[in-house]
Amino acid sequence: MRLARRASADEQVARRPRLLGVSGKMGENDAIRVAVSTVIFSLRSAPEGDRLMLPLVRRTREPYRGAWALPGGWLDAAENLDAAASRTLAETTALDPGYLEQLYTFGDVDRAPSRTISIVYWALLRSDYVDAQRSASDAPENVEWFDVDAIPPLAFDHNRIADYALDRLRNKVGYSRIAASLLPDEFTLTELREVYEAVLGRRLDPSNFRRLLEGSDELVPTESFRTGKHRPARLYRYNADA
């Protein structure tokens, strides 16, 4: 599968003259704070079928008190970046991600009142875990899921970050098998195709989709079938190795 690539927009910024003598030694970047945020995606049932959604948290502090924002927190001096992302993810959803990858580091001087750089990760969650948690109603407070096509205005530059993560997800779905991370262990080809359709936002030909994935070594057929209203569909699982 192939789809259009995205080009990151990076602007050339003119060299800023350094005021020597302001700080004695190099390495004294006292005023810089380091945050880690995560854009979390999962599928959730909606009237129009499964929709790609992400959780946002309502801010309880200034600045942007009361606004929606991406889950995140300050980097602890004794934890790795991946660990910080996992931690903030767990604090938000109490769930293990099936996929977690660093996205980009945002650090414009004016993106927050005090100089803050945000190392942003993105993650995929299995839809059945999320649904189970919702029905168990032990979901964390101040967290709400939003359709990626209806994200409200967010605090800081988080709208830009969420858009960037969505681009990356859509791009990467085209050439890797991360879609697995949004589904339970076993699934039908139609369910997998619907994941691709929800992520990409367009319909795919069922027969070509079948051939494409059956031809690859990524899927392993099982002996089980999902029975429903019509002809039963074979269940598949992802090939763990290669």
Added chain:
Amino acid sequence: MRLARRASADEQVARRPRLLGVSGKMGENDAIRVAVSTVIFSLRSAPEGDRLMLPLVRRTREPYRGAWALPGGWLDAAENLDAAASRTLAETTALDPGYLEQLYTFGDVDRAPSRTISIVYWALLRSDYVDAQRSASDAPENVEWFDVDAIPPLAFDHNRIADYALDRLRNKVGYSRIAASLLPDEFTLTELREVYEAVLGRRLDPSNFRRLLEGSDELVPTESFRTGKHRPARLYRYNADA
């Protein structure tokens, strides 16, 4: 000093209680320092033809004093990330990059004696600028160019970083037109092909390469020809728009 702690992406790390009443508020990550480094690529003539090379700087301080390292410096509290990358690049080569993009942020707890995260960029430099500077012998001190196939042991985790940047360059050359940034404004198709060959490390069919790029809208033929030992070759330039 702090002991190294390795955490996988899935590991849930409990929030470590913060010692000291220096600050009770979140957001005081006092012990974390932020560096910006850049992996710079350019083509340089070698006996076997043009080779892809990168500049390294010799460290004059502990740790790793005397070892080769990637160019970089501390992030200034008043400059954007891109600006910091441009600045460290200018300090190393005194040249403007034709291409500059953020690569990844490395932040393992044990990657340096004191907790340091490095926001790494990668850049491409026009070969004619680099050659001109070399002959003008106003090159910066303590800087030396190395073939990407013969990178010496580097300080910190810089070998891993350089390998990562090289992967990204080779991958991106396949689907984008960044190769332009390694050449002067005008060039022949053979010169452009040799750039691709130097980057990818394999030979390409001249006729297919020609058709590929003439068919795209990326190249604009000029009326000039490069005369040499044989039939003159038409000069092209990259299409500025789209």
Added chain:
DNA sequence: TCAAAAGTGTTGGGGATACACCCATGT
């Protein structure tokens, strides 16, 4: 028996590769 989803077969276009071949120039 019919609707609908599961699953198969067939065709054709476009891009990539391999390679035969002609063209223009300096020596």
Added chain:
DNA sequence: ACATGGGTGTATCCCCAACACTTTTGA
């Protein structure tokens, strides 16, 4: 003239989109 790189033509293969078609189930 001839060697060498510049440049053109063309056949083949493979991937994949399009779509007609058959199979299997629940109702």
